[in-house]
Each structure stands twice: as structure tokens, then as C-alpha cells.
């Protein structure tokens with residue numbers, strides 16, 4: 001019987017998005033999720049200041065830095081290392097730690113942020129009771145960051161796993177943003193509980 005990791009490797013390498021990412025020079029298949037959201041909602045624009053949370057290996061950052069252009073700014077953060085991308089300022093650290101938040105705020109130097117994109121996902125244990133609360137917690141932290149740095153009318157895009165705590169988060173987003181919609185891009189596996197909440201029109205703190 002093939003081992004679990006062998007089966008995963010076979011599935012991964014035969015995934016059309018993995019193949020396409022390799023062909024098109026992107027670091028992750030996740031890039032096609034952001035590209036689909038961008039095509040639909042046109043959120044990232046030239047000149048914007050953008051924060052990319054959970055950025056490694058860097059697919060979203062590759063796209064984001066191009067979209068904000070030379071007049072914009074892209075700051076990426078991940079607990080894992082990330083190979084440099086020209087024009088992207090990278091912070092390595094655990095977003096749950098206060099010291100990393102302080103580092104991010106220092107990097108921003110009080111520049112108001114136009115958009116936060118978060119693909120943060122916990123290490124998947126396979127147990128929903130563990131994974132969903134961890135995902136919701138990371139999303140809540142992303143929302144807290146938004147409350148500190150986002151411009152009025154700013155945007156927050158974040159991955160969230162559906163389950164306990166999801167409705168509460170959604171309610172909170174709806175009070176703080178003019179519009180909240182969910183997106184399930186084609187590259188997001190149908191059996192995965194993840195979806196992306198796109199919140200626009202931040203009302204300000």
C-alpha cells in the first residue's frame with residue numbers, strides 16, 4: 001500500500017493549479033485564489049499600501065506587489081521564512097505574538113493601510129474542533145490589526161474556516177464594514193472548510 005505522504009505527493013503534483021503555478025512562475029497554487037478574487041472584486045490598485053498576512057511561500061505577495069506597483073507598498077508577514085521578492089518588505093514571526101505586531105506597526109511607520117489580505121491558516125491537525133477555533137482566532141487577530149491600521153473605506157480579505165465562531169466573526173465584520181461577501185475560488189478545494197471573507201468600506205475605529 002502506498003504511504004500517506006506518497007499519496008499526498010502524487011495528488012499534489014497532479015493538481016492542475018500546482019502544474020499551472022509551476023509553469024507560470026508562481027510559488028504556490030494559492031495564487032489562483034487571490035487572482036480570482038481580484039478579477040471579481042478589483043480590490044488591489046496601484047499606489048496602495050498592502051499587508052499580506054501568512055504570506056509564505058509568497059504566491060500572493062508576487063501578485064500583490066505587481067498590482068500595487070512602484071508607488072505602492074507591500075509588507076508581508078509569516079512565521080516561516082520566505083525567499084525575497086523584489087519590492088516586498090518581509091517580516092518573519094508569529095502573528096499571535098505582541099512583539100511581531102509591534103514590529104509590523106514599526107515597519108508601517110503610521111502609514112494608513114488600504115488593504116489587508118490574509119491567507120493565514122493554522123497547521124491542519126485534521127480535527128475540526130482544533131483547526132476551526134485556531135483559524136477563527138487568526139482571523140480575529142487580522143481584524144484587530146485592521147482596526148489599528150486600516151484607512152476608513154479600507155478592505156480586509158481573509159481566509160476563514162467555517163464552523164463554530166464563524167457566525168460571530170461575520171457579525172462583527174458586518175458592523176465594522178459597509179459590505180461583507182464570501183468567496184470560494186475554484187482553486188479552493190471543495191472539501192475544504194475554507195472560504196474568503198471580503199470586507200470593504202471600513203467604517204473606521
Ligand SMILES: C[S@@+](CC[C@H](N)C(=O)[O-])C[C@H]1O[C@@H](n2cnc3c(N)ncnc32)[C@H](O)[C@@H]1O
Nearest residue numbers: 028030054056057058059060079094095119121
Ligand atoms: C496557505 S499558506 C499561505 C500561502 C500564501 N498566501 C501564498 O500564496 O504563498 C498559510 C500561511 O500561514 C502561515 N501562518 C500560520 N500561522 C501563522 C502565524 N501564527 N503567524 C504567521 N504566519 C502564520 C503559515 O506559515 C503559512 O505559510
